Amino acid sequence: MENQIHFCTCKDLNCKLNPNNHNLGCDPCIKKNLKAGEIPGCFFNLVSDDLSQLNEFTLESFADFFHKNKENVQKS
Numbered sequence: 001m002e003n004q005i006h007f008c009t010c011k012d013l014n015c016k017l018n019p020n021n022h023n024l025g026c027d028p029c030i031k032k033n034l035k036a037g038e039i040p041g042c043f044f045n046l047v048s049d050d051l052s053q054l055n056e057f058t059l060e061s062f063a064d065f066f067h068k069n070k071e072n073v074q075k076s
């Protein structure tokens with residue numbers, strides 16, 4: 001597979017939806033997340049590098065995660 005560089009910060013390189021594993025960019029990931037009612041991992045990574053306490057990526061879990069870690073959010 002051709003090496004690609006993508007801005008995706010998802011660390012799950014084994015995920016078939018990860019942009020490093022195909023040429024479709026974010027589309028497959030976002031499509032899956034929208035269907036599941038979830039938030040893509042890159043948004044969680046924006047809040048904190050430590051996702052070890054997470055066991056779901058729902059809208060509600062993102063809101064909770066943000067409020068618990070909002071002091072870490074990078075502003076650019």
Ligand code: SF4
Nearest residue numbers: 008026029040041042
């Ligand atoms: S939407 Fe998905 S594929 Fe795109 S950057 Fe975020 S985690 Fe990566």
